[in-house]
Amino acid sequence: MVEFLVDNLPVVLLAAGLGLMVLEAISPGAHLIVIGVALAGAGLVGMLLPLTLSPFILVALTLVIGVIATYVYREFDFYGGKGTAQTRDSDSLAGSTGYVTKTVTNRSGEVKLEDGGFAPYYSARSHDGTIEEGEEIIVLDPGGGNVLTVASLEALETDSIDRELAREARRADAENASSRDTVSETEGSG
Incomplete structure (x- = not known):
């Protein structure tokens, strides 16, 4: 049985990857899509290449495709949309x-x-x-x-607080203007 799985490892990887992608479609947000894409991609490459790929090469290929899938998943943010804050409560x-x-x-x-x-x-x-x-x-x-x-x-x-603050600012400006006039009058007469 183990030899059968190892001999057909690309098919097993493809089936497992497709299964995880279906689970992600049923339960979005579970982040199974990245693993599913990695497994399905490695299985597909293993099936399409006429060479007999060793399990180690398929594992390395799964990791490489997984890293690329993670980058694409995070960069494009398929579920959230970058910069759009979702309401938490x-x-x-x-x-x-x-x-x-x-x-x-x-x-x-x-x-x-x-x-x-x-x-x-x-x-x-x-x-x-x-x-x-x-x-x-x-x-x-x-x-x-x-x-x-x-x-x-x-x-x-334009609520009452803002109106009161504006009145205070006008009073302060008027006081400053009158004190400046007083200072300039005393300087002009001296």
């Missing part, structure tokens, strides 16, 4: 920005988040007032991920 949505796709009120609406993961569209409720389609929003409360509480970025930029 609802708390990670807090502070995310996006825009309104259906007008958001305190009872209904829909938003699309820029970093919302695989399905970036979420039901949303307004924190204050109505937010029209196309307006940029920020997530205030992820609400367990089912219904987000959002606020308009434009409204947040």
Whole structure:
């Protein structure tokens, strides 16, 4: 039996590789695809070459194809997409920005988040007032991920704190301007 397997090692490698690739198709993300490609590739090369390949050469070929498959798998990132952050939990949505796709009120609406993961569209409720389609929003409360509480970025930029800070800045500018005028008047008379 062992001699039969060794004599037909390329066929065994090809069958095992194809089996692992089928398992990966059934259960994506299990990372069986790399091993499956390595085994199937070595088996295919062993079957196509007319030379009698020793098991050691097939093992080395499996390792080389496995390294290449790993590089391609990581470089192209078939399951995740480079640079696209997947949402890990609802708390990670807090502070995310996006825009309104259906007008958001305190009872209904829909938003699309820029970093919302695989399905970036979420039901949303307004924190204050109505937010029209196309307006940029920020997530205030992820609400367990089912219904987000959002606020308009434009409204947040002009909230009471910002207005008070602007008033303070204007007062400081006015005081600085009046003190400069006083200094220049005293220098001009002296």
